[in-house]
Structure formats: structure tokens, C-alpha cells
Amino acid sequence: MSSKQLLRAYTYAIALLLYTPIAFMVVSSFNSSPYVGVWEGFTTYWYQLLLRDSEAHIALVNSLTIAIVSSTLSVSIALLAALQVRGRRLTAVDALVYPPIVMPEVAEAVALFLAFTYLGVEKGWLTVMLGHTAFNLAFAYVTLTVSRVRFEELEDAARTLGAGRLRIFKDIILPLAMPGIVAALAITFLLSFTNFIKTLFTTGPGFYTLPILIWNRARRPGISEFASQNALNALATLVTLTALSIAVAYTAYMLRKARR
Amino acid sequence: MAGVEVRFEDVWKSYGAVIALRGVTLTAPGGRITVLLGPSGCGKTTLLKIAAGLLEPDRGRVYFNGVDYTRVPAERRDVGMVFQDLALFPHMSVFENVAFGLRVRGVRGLELERRVREVLDLVGLDRSFYNRRVTELSGGQQQRVALARALVIEPKVLLLDEPLAHLDYKVKQKLLEEVRRIQRSLRITTIYVTHDQLEAMAVGDVIAVMRDGYVVQVGTPREVYENPRDLYVASFFGDANILDSRFAGLNSDGLVALRFEDVILNPNGDVDVVYEGVVEDIVFQGAFVSLEVNVNNRSLRLLVPRREFVRQGVSLGSRVRVGWKLSDVRGFNSGRT
Known part of the structure; x- marks a missing residue:
């Protein structure tokens, strides 16, 4: 076997490893049996069931609003920070921002839990959103600064041409920072949309997102038809699909940028 | 305007x-x-x-x-x-x-x-x-x-x-x-x-x-x-030999500057100072040729027009005379250096 063939075989093996569980989940969601592993014929019943699943609808709305608000908020704050500290290479801000990325998520989740409890904040949408944002901030900052364009000279050039601060931000900085902003939005949205541990620790009674709902049901499959294995597979398939389509849209945007 | x-x-x-x-x-x-x-x-x-x-x-x-x-x-x-x-x-x-x-x-x-x-x-x-x-x-x-x-x-x-x-x-x-x-x-x-x-x-x-x-x-x-x-x-704007004042022919102490092109190769009269030396380096620069001449273990650079260089038939190791006019030597009043 040539090294090229070997590499190809290896690549296929990786892809197989990555996608088999997902493929299994997707196929199972069309199984008319409620149980995984017993094929009883094709059905779209579980998806029809989802249409009537009001808990899932609430969870979807919660997940989406949390992800949208948290990603927007964290990217806005990170952008301001990135614009303030640019120029110097590595700053105190960088040092402050990196730890959340390498910290074990559960430790951070516990910290958030303790902080909110100590402050006596009622846990729910706000605490989950703030918890996600605190964490997303680090990722947004890193994404925005990784391809740090040198703006200083461009700003100087624009100033000598008569442009004020607003004009410079609108016509120079924003267009040049846009690929970074889009990337940061995509990454933080997905981190937030798919997050489980931090949500679990920062949520309160009655507030749940899609991952939390899936977890609750997976623990007690007998509780209702909505919680049956393949109903969950249908729900998880939709969550995965949402995440994938955002990733694909992002890649398409970047490819278009690169081609121009 | x-x-x-x-x-x-x-x-x-x-x-x-x-x-x-x-x-x-x-x-x-x-x-x-x-x-x-x-x-x-x-x-x-x-x-x-x-x-x-x-x-x-x-x-x-x-x-x-x-x-x-x-x-x-x-x-x-x-x-x-x-x-x-x-x-x-x-x-x-x-x-x-x-x-x-x-x-x-x-x-x-x-x-x-x-x-x-x-x-x-x-x-x-x-x-x-x-x-x-x-x-x-x-x-x-x-x-x-x-x-x-x-x-x-x-x-x-x-x-x-x-x-x-x-x-x-x-x-x-x-x-x-x-x-x-x-x-x-x-x-x-x-x-x-x-x-x-x-x-x-x-x-x-x-x-x-x-x-x-x-x-x-x-x-x-x-x-x-x-x-x-x-x-x-003198040495930043244009090139110059920085020389000991007495060596350059002046009756004073200190350092002076002498432009490369003001050093004349094998002069026929019309100069105030003449030394003998050996050609140690030749750099062809197109219109001009840059020579380095060793005079009593001092290096002197001079810039000679290409035609002049060819006419004189100088090569590495040639014994040559070099000279200059005192009016071309730039002295300074103890200015910062």
C-alpha cells in the first residue's frame, strides 16, 4: 500500500469514527420502534411528535435566545477590548482572557453556580445567559485577535485624509474586522447553543434548554412517549442539523471572502 | 498657490x-x-x-x-x-x-x-x-x-x-x-x-x-x-575619508574629512599633498571605480572616473601616487563628532 493510499484509508477511518454515532442517531430517528437497535420499519412519526412537543418548543426558544444574546453580547464586548489593546503584542488583557479557555468547564460551572448563589440571584434565563457570556467572551476575544490586522497605520492614514473616529470605525475597522466578527459570532453561538454543563449549573427550576431537556428525558425514558429513545434521536438530530447548518453557512461565507 | x-x-x-x-x-x-x-x-x-x-x-x-x-x-x-x-x-x-x-x-x-x-x-x-x-x-x-x-x-x-x-x-x-x-x-x-x-x-x-x-x-x-x-x-551625507589632520597636510591636531572623489590618482602637479601607496581593492561601480590605497598602513578611498581608471591601467597591487588640494580638506571647529 502506498503512503497515499494509507493516508486515504486513515482519513476514511477517522470520518467513520466521527460520523458513525451521528449516522446511527439519524437512522434511528426514522425507526418506527421506540427503542434503539430494533428496526421495525421507516417512519416520520417521531418528527410529527416533535411538532406537538411543547416542552421541546420552549427549550428551542430558550436555547436560541440564549445563544443569540450571549454571542452578540460577548462579541461586542470582545471587539471593544480587542480595539483597545491592539498594537501591543501580548497584554494583561490577553493573560486575563485565556484561562477560561483552558479551565475545566465543570470548575467554571461550579464557580458560576457559587457566585450566583452567593449573590442570591434567581437562577434562570439571565444566569444561564450571563454564564455563557462570561465563557464566550474568551473565545470571542481570541478569535478576533488571532488575525489582528494592524489598524494603527490605516487609522492614521484615514485621519490625515480627514476622517473622524466614527467614520474610521464604520469605513475602515468594521469592514476589515468583519470576517473575525462573523467567525466569533458563529463560534460563540455554537458554544452556547450546544452547551450543557454550564447551563446545568446555572439554571433554576423550570428553565431548560435543548441539551438540558434531552438530558432530562434520557435519564427517564419511560416518563412519556416524548422521552422514548427514538423521539430523543429525532430531537438530537434536529439540534445537530441546526449546528451543522450554521457551520456550513460560516464556511461558505469564508470561502466567498477568500475568493474575492 | x-x-x-x-x-x-x-x-x-x-x-x-x-x-x-x-x-x-x-x-x-x-x-x-x-x-x-x-x-x-x-x-x-x-x-x-x-x-x-x-x-x-x-x-x-x-x-x-x-x-x-x-x-x-x-x-x-x-x-x-x-x-x-x-x-x-x-x-x-x-x-x-x-x-x-x-x-x-x-x-x-x-x-x-x-x-x-x-x-x-x-x-x-x-x-x-x-x-x-x-x-x-x-x-x-x-x-x-x-x-x-x-x-x-x-x-x-x-x-x-x-x-x-x-x-x-x-x-x-x-x-x-x-x-x-x-x-x-x-x-x-x-x-x-x-x-x-x-x-x-x-x-x-x-x-x-x-x-x-x-x-x-x-x-x-x-x-x-x-x-x-x-x-x-561629512560621512553620512556623501562618503569621506576621515583622516588625521596632520596626515592630511594641515598644521593642527584633530580629524578632518576628505571626499573620495577629491583624492586624485597619480596627480600631475596642482595638488598640495602627495603620498605613495599600493592599490589594495578595486570596486567597479559603473561610471566610477572605487579604489582603496594603502598609504603607510592607512587606508584611503578614492573615486576615479571609469575612463581615467582605464587610461591609467591600474590593477591590484599597483604602486600609485595619491594627492589632494588642501582646499578640499574639511576641518571642523571641535564640533560634535
Whole structure:
């Protein structure tokens, strides 16, 4: 076997490893049996069931609003920070921002839990959103600064041409920072949309997102038809699909940028 | 337009512990090109940025035609600046880069198009370039865009920071000619920063030689070349042998400068000092040939026209005579060196 063939075989093996569980989940969601592993014929019943699943609808709305608000908020704050500290290479801000990325998520989740409890904040949408944002901030900052364009000279050039601060931000900085902003939005949205541990620790009674709902049901499959294995597979398939389509849209945007 | 005179008065600037400018007083005459010449770190770019309003001096004043501009911010100064790295807007076309300064000023439509076209014609970029991305252009073309972008706003003063530093020789020569042509046709006061003495001589009406945050000497290229104020200027602006005063033929102590081309190879009379020596190095430079001659274990450099070199048939190891006139020896009154 040539090294090229070997590499190809290896690549296929990786892809197989990555996608088999997902493929299994997707196929199972069309199984008319409620149980995984017993094929009883094709059905779209579980998806029809989802249409009537009001808990899932609430969870979807919660997940989406949390992800949208948290990603927007964290990217806005990170952008301001990135614009303030640019120029110097590595700053105190960088040092402050990196730890959340390498910290074990559960430790951070516990910290958030303790902080909110100590402050006596009622846990729910706000605490989950703030918890996600605190964490997303680090990722947004890193994404925005990784391809740090040198703006200083461009700003100087624009100033000598008569442009004020607003004009410079609108016509120079924003267009040049846009690929970074889009990337940061995509990454933080997905981190937030798919997050489980931090949500679990920062949520309160009655507030749940899609991952939390899936977890609750997976623990007690007998509780209702909505919680049956393949109903969950249908729900998880939709969550995965949402995440994938955002990733694909992002890649398409970047490819278009690169081609121009 | 007569051109705006720019005057710096006792300008100081430091960055933390580093003092970039130590009391610079200098006048850039209206409608002329003033060159700030010096090695990197001498403060020339800092001075230029102060002229642009991008930096504020710690002390001292900047006047445009006698009006105090020290605190006028860059965006209200009407200066055109070409940056060392050009700082073209990478996300805009050639046309949009040049149009930016006009759009900021509210110029629109046909007027905008006409003025952009005029200035792009001036720097020699035709219509085929208008929609190109600046990142697709060659170094020389980018240079032209940067110049056009600075000129389109009809600035009071044109500031050029090492504008040709990254270009190869031929392109540089061509653009130097064009900078001169454009400046003459517009009669715009220009301050040109460079570390390259050849560039300085090629474009400068006035040369200000800088060192360690001071302006060491100001004059026309010829004045500075023929009467350097000290050894530093003598060896930085043009090349010179730095010699022991007595060896050079003077009856005093200290060091003196002797231009390479003022040393005459195998002179026939008409010189005041003559030594014998051995040719140790020959560097062919085209129109001139540079020779190194060892005289009593001292190295002397001389620059001989190629025809003269060929006529004399000198080669490595040849024994030759070298001589010079005392009037060509530059002594200094114990100035800083």
C-alpha cells in the first residue's frame, strides 16, 4: 500500500469514527420502534411528535435566545477590548482572557453556580445567559485577535485624509474586522447553543434548554412517549442539523471572502 | 498657490524613557521639498508625524504659515501623507482608496469622479486600474496609489515617510523623477523623510540632516555636501575619508574629512599633498571605480572616473601616487563628532 493510499484509508477511518454515532442517531430517528437497535420499519412519526412537543418548543426558544444574546453580547464586548489593546503584542488583557479557555468547564460551572448563589440571584434565563457570556467572551476575544490586522497605520492614514473616529470605525475597522466578527459570532453561538454543563449549573427550576431537556428525558425514558429513545434521536438530530447548518453557512461565507 | 511654510520651533518628544526629539527648530519653506535625512531612530519620522498632527509634541510649536497648528488634530490639518508601509485600505479598490478623502469631505458624483481621475492621471494610473484591488498591484503601482490618495485632497503640505524604501532601483529612480515632476507642477510644500542620501540629493531642495533627535545641519544638497558641519554629516551625507589632520597636510591636531572623489590618482602637479601607496581593492561601480590605497598602513578611498581608471591601467597591487588640494580638506571647529 502506498503512503497515499494509507493516508486515504486513515482519513476514511477517522470520518467513520466521527460520523458513525451521528449516522446511527439519524437512522434511528426514522425507526418506527421506540427503542434503539430494533428496526421495525421507516417512519416520520417521531418528527410529527416533535411538532406537538411543547416542552421541546420552549427549550428551542430558550436555547436560541440564549445563544443569540450571549454571542452578540460577548462579541461586542470582545471587539471593544480587542480595539483597545491592539498594537501591543501580548497584554494583561490577553493573560486575563485565556484561562477560561483552558479551565475545566465543570470548575467554571461550579464557580458560576457559587457566585450566583452567593449573590442570591434567581437562577434562570439571565444566569444561564450571563454564564455563557462570561465563557464566550474568551473565545470571542481570541478569535478576533488571532488575525489582528494592524489598524494603527490605516487609522492614521484615514485621519490625515480627514476622517473622524466614527467614520474610521464604520469605513475602515468594521469592514476589515468583519470576517473575525462573523467567525466569533458563529463560534460563540455554537458554544452556547450546544452547551450543557454550564447551563446545568446555572439554571433554576423550570428553565431548560435543548441539551438540558434531552438530558432530562434520557435519564427517564419511560416518563412519556416524548422521552422514548427514538423521539430523543429525532430531537438530537434536529439540534445537530441546526449546528451543522450554521457551520456550513460560516464556511461558505469564508470561502466567498477568500475568493474575492 | 505659493505653498504653506511649515515651521517647527523647539520641538521635543519622548516615548517613555526614549527621547526622540531634542528641541528641533526647522523651517520647511513653502512650495519646496525639504528632506529629513538620518539613520533609523534619529527622530525624523517622529517629526513628520508631528507635522501631520498624528503625534503631539511634549514641548514646542508647529506653525503652518505662521499659524499655530500644534494642537490641530490630523483630521483637520489638510495634510497629505504617504506612509512607509503605504497604509492603503486593503478592502477597497484603487478608485475607492483615492476617493476616500473626498468622500469624507462630502464630494460626490461627477465632481468626485473628475478629481479622482485627474490625480490618477497625474501619477500615471489609467482607467484599467480603477477597479483593481490595491493588494493585486505591484509595489510601484501601490506607491502611485498612495501618492494619489494623499494628493487628491489638495493638501496644504505633502508628507512622505520613506515612500520608496521598499522599491527596487529602477522603479525608485522613475518614481523619484515623478515625485519631483508632480511637486514642481503643484508647487506643494513637501517634507520627505529618508535614510538614503542618494534619494535625499535627488529630490531635496533643502536637506536637514538629523541625528539622535537633533537637526545637525540644514542647507541645499550642495551646501551640505561641500561644507559638512562635522564629521558625522561629512560621512553620512556623501562618503569621506576621515583622516588625521596632520596626515592630511594641515598644521593642527584633530580629524578632518576628505571626499573620495577629491583624492586624485597619480596627480600631475596642482595638488598640495602627495603620498605613495599600493592599490589594495578595486570596486567597479559603473561610471566610477572605487579604489582603496594603502598609504603607510592607512587606508584611503578614492573615486576615479571609469575612463581615467582605464587610461591609467591600474590593477591590484599597483604602486600609485595619491594627492589632494588642501582646499578640499574639511576641518571642523571641535564640533560634535
